[in-house]
Amino acid sequence: MNALQKLRDRIQKKGLRAVLKQLFRRYVFLHSQLVWLEHDVRTPLPPHNLKPYPPMRLEAITISNADAFSRHFGDRVETMRELAAEGYAGLMYLDDQGDTVGFAWGSTRDYFDRHFYQCNFPIKPGEYFQFGGEAIRKYWGSSISADMQLEMWKVMADKGCDTMVDVCDIENIPAIKMHLRMGFQERGKITHMYRLFGRWRFFRDTLYNGSALDAFRKPAQPVASTAAA
Numbered sequence: 001m002n003a004l005q006k007l008r009d010r011i012q013k014k015g016l017r018a019v020l021k022q023l024f025r026r027y028v029f030l031h032s033q034l035v036w037l038e039h040d041v042r043t044p045l046p047p048h049n050l051k052p053y054p055p056m057r058l059e060a061i062t063i064s065n066a067d068a069f070s071r072h073f074g075d076r077v078e079t080m081r082e083l084a085a086e087g088y089a090g091l092m093y094l095d096d097q098g099d100t101v102g103f104a105w106g107s108t109r110d111y112f113d114r115h116f117y118q119c120n121f122p123i124k125p126g127e128y129f130q131f132g133g134e135a136i137r138k139y140w141g142s143s144i145s146a147d148m149q150l151e152m153w154k155v156m157a158d159k160g161c162d163t164m165v166d167v168c169d170i171e172n173i174p175a176i177k178m179h180l181r182m183g184f185q186e187r188g189k190i191t192h193m194y195r196l197f198g199r200w201r202f203f204r205d206t207l208y209n210g211s212a213l214d215a216f217r218k219p220a221q222p223v224a225s226t227a228a229a
Contacts, residue, residue, distance in 0.1 A: 030195040034117070034167035035212055036187035037179050038127075041153035041164055046183050050143035054095070058151060061090030061103065068092065071099040072136045079115055083132075089159070090132075091151055093144060102135035102144050104152050108159055117193055119203045121167065128161040145178060167191060176216045186211055 059065060066081040069092075073080075083090060083105055092103040110122045111129045123129045130152060135144050153164065165187070168175050188209060194202040 027198050028196075030193075032117075032193040032195075033170040034191040034193065035170050035176075036165065036167055036189040036191070037184040038163055038165045038187055039149075039182070039184045041157050041162055043183065045146055045149065046181070048143065048146060048181060050146060051141055053139055053142040053144050056093040056095060056101070056144070059092055059094060060155075061092050061105075068094055068098060068100045069103075071097075073100060073103075073134075089128075089152075089155055091148065091155065093135075093148065101139060102148055104130060104133035104148050106130050106152055106156050106164075108156070108161060118201055119191070119193060121165075121191075123165055126161060127163045127165050128156045128159070130164050130166040133166075140174075146182065149182065170212070173216065176213060180213060180217055186213060 059068075061080055061084050063081050063084050066077055066084060069077045069080050080090070080103075088111075089106045089108075090103060092100045095101050107123070107129045110120060111131060112120045113131065121129050121131075133145075133148065135142075135148075149164075156164065168179055170176065170190075188207055190206050190208065190212065192204050192206065196202075
């Protein structure tokens, strides 16, 4: 009865069509398009008007301090510990209570994502693959995302990397817009992930010319004419 009530509440909140679409994607068929993006870590981020956030403590994620994820990311504490044990580079911001409120991971080798997409993301020498970046809702729209990028770039530049590479689901509009705002460039490659009946997964890559993200870019502002009448 509790599950049925939750379903009724979700339908009232999102509408029947949206709920049916979500259930279909979860239990029958899902097609995700992961757009490959890159950024030169030596190129500064463009100016932004993101909100400020309170002072935070920045720490490298280790096996011993992964418990800091317990409050806001409790279901991922062991995953964070595993990633640290496997040698991936992770950074996290801690609030004044010592709780993790934002984090990101980077890999200097091909990364097999066994926790979410369950596929391999190959990278070239001099690159690193960034994954798992997230902040709690309280800090969405703040400059914590930009600052985390810059801090990760410093760490990975010291490891000999000059290019950051990541993928973004084309349906994750806020993330796509964030990447464009930060000056990321498209690689002209999309990894397609298909999931059937919530169990079987298939993957393929496609290449393209031009841009797959033009629809998400802000239109250019018209320039006022200075010609004399």
